[in-house]
Amino acid sequence: MAGQSSTEQIHGYCGLCIARCGYVAVMEDGRFVSLEPDPTHPTGQALCAKGRAAPELVYHPDRLTHPLKRTRPKGDRDPGWQQIGWDEALDLTAAAMRRIAERHGAQAFAFSTASPSTSAIADAAGWIRRLMNAFGTPNASTNVEVCGWGRGFATRYTYGVASVATTIGGAMADIANSSCLILWGYNPSLARLTHATIIVEALKRGMRLIVVDPRRAGLANKADVWLRVRPGTDGALALGLANLMIQRNWYDLDFVREWSNGPLLVRADTGRLLTECDLSASASMRRYVAWDSASGGLVLYDPDTGLYERGGASVALEGEYVIATLQGQVLCRPVFQLYASLCRRYTPEVVEETCWISPEQLQQAAHMIWHSRPVSYYAWSGHEQHTNTTQTARAISILYALTGCFDARGGNVLFPSVPVNSITGEELPSARRLAPALGLAERPLGPSRWNYVTSRELYRAILEEQPYPVRGLLGFGANLLLAHADVRLGRKALAALEFYAHADLFMNPTAEMADVVLPVTSPFEHEALKVGFDVSPEAQSLVQLRRPVVPPRGEARSDTQIVFDLACRLGLGESFWQGDIEAASRKVELYSETFLEHGYPPLPEYQEPMMSPRARPDLATRFPLILTSVKHTLFCESQHRALPSLRRHALHPEVELHPETARLRGIAEGEWVAIETPEGSVRARVRFNPSLDSRVVCGQHGWWQACKELGVLGYDPFGPEGANLNLVISGDARDPISGSPPLRAYLCDVRRIS
Numbered sequence: 001m002a003g004q005s006s007t008e009q010i011h012g013y014c015g016l017c018i019a020r021c022g023y024v025a026v027m028e029d030g031r032f033v034s035l036e037p038d039p040t041h042p043t044g045q046a047l048c049a050k051g052r053a054a055p056e057l058v059y060h061p062d063r064l065t066h067p068l069k070r071t072r073p074k075g076d077r078d079p080g081w082q083q084i085g086w087d088e089a090l091d092l093t094a095a096a097m098r099r100i101a102e103r104h105g106a107q108a109f110a111f112s113t114a115s116p117s118t119s120a121i122a123d124a125a126g127w128i129r130r131l132m133n134a135f136g137t138p139n140a141s142t143n144v145e146v147c148g149w150g151r152g153f154a155t156r157y158t159y160g161v162a163s164v165a166t167t168i169g170g171a172m173a174d175i176a177n178s179s180c181l182i183l184w185g186y187n188p189s190l191a192r193l194t195h196a197t198i199i200v201e202a203l204k205r206g207m208r209l210i211v212v213d214p215r216r217a218g219l220a221n222k223a224d225v226w227l228r229v230r231p232g233t234d235g236a237l238a239l240g241l242a243n244l245m246i247q248r249n250w251y252d253l254d255f256v257r258e259w260s261n262g263p264l265l266v267r268a269d270t271g272r273l274l275t276e277c278d279l280s281a282s283a284s285m286r287r288y289v290a291w292d293s294a295s296g297g298l299v300l301y302d303p304d305t306g307l308y309e310r311g312g313a314s315v316a317l318e319g320e321y322v323i324a325t326l327q328g329q330v331l332c333r334p335v336f337q338l339y340a341s342l343c344r345r346y347t348p349e350v351v352e353e354t355c356w357i358s359p360e361q362l363q364q365a366a367h368m369i370w371h372s373r374p375v376s377y378y379a380w381s382g383h384e385q386h387t388n389t390t391q392t393a394r395a396i397s398i399l400y401a402l403t404g405c406f407d408a409r410g411g412n413v414l415f416p417s418v419p420v421n422s423i424t425g426e427e428l429p430s431a432r433r434l435a436p437a438l439g440l441a442e443r444p445l446g447p448s449r450w451n452y453v454t455s456r457e458l459y460r461a462i463l464e465e466q467p468y469p470v471r472g473l474l475g476f477g478a479n480l481l482l483a484h485a486d487v488r489l490g491r492k493a494l495a496a497l498e499f500y501a502h503a504d505l506f507m508n509p510t511a512e513m514a515d516v517v518l519p520v521t522s523p524f525e526h527e528a529l530k531v532g533f534d535v536s537p538e539a540q541s542l543v544q545l546r547r548p549v550v551p552p553r554g555e556a557r558s559d560t561q562i563v564f565d566l567a568c569r570l571g572l573g574e575s576f577w578q579g580d581i582e583a584a585s586r587k588v589e590l591y592s593e594t595f596l597e598h599g600y601p602p603l604p605e606y607q608e609p610m611m612s613p614r615a616r617p618d619l620a621t622r623f624p625l626i627l628t629s630v631k632h633t634l635f636c637e638s639q640h641r642a643l644p645s646l647r648r649h650a651l652h653p654e655v656e657l658h659p660e661t662a663r664l665r666g667i668a669e670g671e672w673v674a675i676e677t678p679e680g681s682v683r684a685r686v687r688f689n690p691s692l693d694s695r696v697v698c699g700q701h702g703w704w705q706a707c708k709e710l711g712v713l714g715y716d717p718f719g720p721e722g723a724n725l726n727l728v729i730s731g732d733a734r735d736p737i738s739g740s741p742p743l744r745a746y747l748c749d750v751r752r753i754s
């Protein structure tokens with residue numbers, strides 16, 4: 001009726017970031033006007049500013065609303081975008097995929113996707129993987145090397161499953177029942193509101209909190225112990241904590257004995273685990289050997305059953321044993337003894353020198369970890385973006401094993417979740433014939449093992465055709481040129497592609513390199529199903545169908561729709577149904593023979609970050625400071641800077657400096673500075689942060705976008721006048737196991753721009 005307005009409320013969950021907060025969308029006269037918290041939802045206690053800005057995102061004038069085709073060459077400043085219909089856009093893409101597959105094999109066509117922690121891509125990720133499997137390519141560039149590897153994959157080499165949950169599963173911190181929580185390079189107040197909410201609840205009932213972070217950020221202010229670690233030295237810290245705990249007998253002996261490979265004997269001559277075959281020519285390969293203190297002799301361990309002969313109650317964790325093998329007398333030691341010796345090298349003094357943490361604080365943290373059990377932990381970006389990420393993640397996960405809290409109430413627990421059929425298509429015949437993913441030869445235990453490729457390997461395959469050519473790319477939102485190191489190399493590579501299609505909500509500097517751009521819906525415009533909300537066992541049992549709040553903007557389609565449309569055009573329509581896989585489990589591995597076989601240290605040895613002042617004294621005279629970075633409270637990664645309600649509070653990129661560091665350089669707060677590294681320079685405005693060590697500088701990545709409504713210009717992503725932090729970071733030095741680049745420990749200096 002005229003003059004009367006109608007209000008409608010639609011329940012759902014926000015898909016903009018990993019928190020997935022439960023919401024009520026408020027509609028007035030068919031227009032989406034606001035997003036409110038939904039306290040009845042397990043993750044609906046609060047919404048952040050980004051969630052509240054959802055209507056701005058949905059209705060933003062810069063949203064892509066039609067498929068676009070490039071009409072000018074890639075070097076050109078103006079791509080000459082021409083609006084085209086969906087049929088033409090999809091036909092062009094499918095034809096390129098087919099052509100490239102025919103000429104070079106399906107593996108020559110790669111996919112890239114935005115991280116599920118910073119986007120709604122999880123709504124479609126299973127289908128995207130299914131399309132890849134049906135089409136026949138193993139090459140997915142999804143940020144794994146900088147986000148997910150440490151917590152979700154490296155820890156599998158310890159636990160068999162991920163010991164910290166990612167969107168692909170794994171154990172989750174049972175915070176509601178923990179007596180102590182360790183946040184290791186993770187700031188949930190900024191990154192995952194729902195976690196922060198339950199942590200604050202737990203602190204109220206007396207839970208202890210240990211925070212490992214170079215900055216006193218978020219919940220570090222409420223922590224019982226805040227360990228201000230030097231960026232990239234977390235591995236040494238974990239070994240140092242373990243050293244104190246072992247020395248003081250603050251570890252779960254029974255857990256180590258029964259649930260880890262700590263008792264198994266290692267041959268001093270080869271570094272291999274001693275097996276039955278070393279002892280007798282007629283033995284089976286599979287059984288390992290431990291020392292039984294009660295009988296003063298050897299006892300066999302069968303990995304198939306997970307059992308020792310005679311129950312294994314008295315297997316030794318320490319000692320040296322000379323064993324008569326088929327190759328003569330061999331000195332052997334239990335894995336745990338070797339691990340304990342490694343830890344002994346990280347005395348409180350060495351930790352102080354390496355990590356910049358005092359012996360008192362180290363002792364306090366070790367004491368708290370043991371005496372406030374059950375303890376859970378969550379490690380994220382702070383430990384994941386380094387040249388030593390894999391061994392750091394292992395060192396932390398093994399330290400955690402000492403507490404005996406893994407998969408126990410109040411620890412990191414494998415929450416039961418609602419069983420679902422996997423849709424990713426691993427069972428398809430085409431998936432069984434996949435070529436090895438890029439990088440598998442160089443880093444056989446790295447992301448390629450799971451068919452994820454690093455951006456660096458993608459660029460190399462495009463530009464050097466090594467180990468084989470990649471000619472085409474289909475991007476579902478990944479903003480490679482802002483999110484990754486090696487920006488110039490990446491730009492060259494994208495320009496050299498025969499065909500690149502990019503699906504996104506907005507044009508971005510990466511999408512600018514595409515041949516075809518496809519407009520996608522925001523999560524408020526398409527339906528999705530979410531199984532489990534991660535934060536607690538109750539939340540994990542919730543399954544929710546999210547309905548669209550508004551119809552798609554313009555001609556935008558969901559990522560899932562695009563996948564199905566392409567599958568049909570590629571003649572793969574039949575492959576789009578059913579499947580199932582399950583993870584295996586085994587004993588916690590303190591010692592990894594798999595690592596040894598591939599030439600990596602079998603124990604989680606600490607390696608100095610490759611781009612640190614200590615590792616590169618040659619560069620440190622000119623670039624004496626350590627550059628790390630953090631995400632922005634108001635924006636997800638490289639997004640959201642065009643939304644006025646958010647941008648108003650953060651007009652420009654900032655860099656955090658200790659006031660003393662600034663003073664020595666004649667820099668005042670709020671001034672513009674150049675952040676200089678051996679790769680070049682970018683700009684940011686100074687904010688003082690007295691909680692930093694004066695040798696550490698903290699930048700922000702992801703700045704490029706303008707905000708027209710506020711009259712704020714964008715930043716050139718490729719030049720020194722701009723603010724693309726990753727422009728000055730090279731991935732030449734990378735984690736040998738995973739290929740993780742040094743985004744959080746690089747050499748720099750900061751100079752006033754006069």
Ligand SMILES: Nc1nc2c(c(=O)[nH]1)N[C@H]1C(S)=C(S)[C@@H](COP(=O)(O)OP(=O)(O)OC[C@H]3O[C@@H](n4cnc5c(=O)[nH]c(N)nc54)[C@H](O)[C@@H]3O)O[C@H]1N2
Nearest residue numbers: 114115118119120121147476477478479483503637638701
């Ligand atoms: N120096 C430094 N670099 C970093 C980091 C850091 O801390 N420091 N963090 C790293 C981390 S952890 C990550 S995960 C990466 C993030 O890198 P990306 O995964 O590339 O994430 P964003 O930069 O947020 O860009 C996401 C793009 O996807 C689009 N998008 C959003 N939602 C959707 C959707 O549902 N569908 C589609 N098709 N597109 C969508 C957005 O518009 C945007 O263009 O950056 C990494 N880079």
Ligand SMILES: Nc1nc2c(c(=O)[nH]1)N[C@H]1C(S)=C(S)[C@@H](COP(=O)(O)OP(=O)(O)OC[C@H]3O[C@@H](n4cnc5c(=O)[nH]c(N)nc54)[C@H](O)[C@@H]3O)O[C@H]1N2
Nearest residue numbers: 117185186187191231232380381382630631633635636637
């Ligand atoms: N508001 C907002 N939320 C987000 C995102 C966003 O961009 N904005 N991004 C989403 C994504 S993709 C991710 S991956 C998560 C990430 O979530 P987090 O991992 O929490 O991200 P950060 O706050 O960047 O980093 C956590 C902490 O690591 C510290 N740190 C830096 N270097 C080191 C180091 O060498 N060692 C240790 N121990 N700590 C270090 C930083 O000081 C910071 O406080 O957040 C998700 N949620």
Ligand code: SF4
Nearest residue numbers: 014017020021048051
């Ligand atoms: S924290 Fe903010 S952006 Fe993330 S899901 Fe919740 S409301 Fe959405």
Ligand SMILES: [Mo]
Nearest residue numbers: 115117118147
């Ligand atoms: Mo991430």
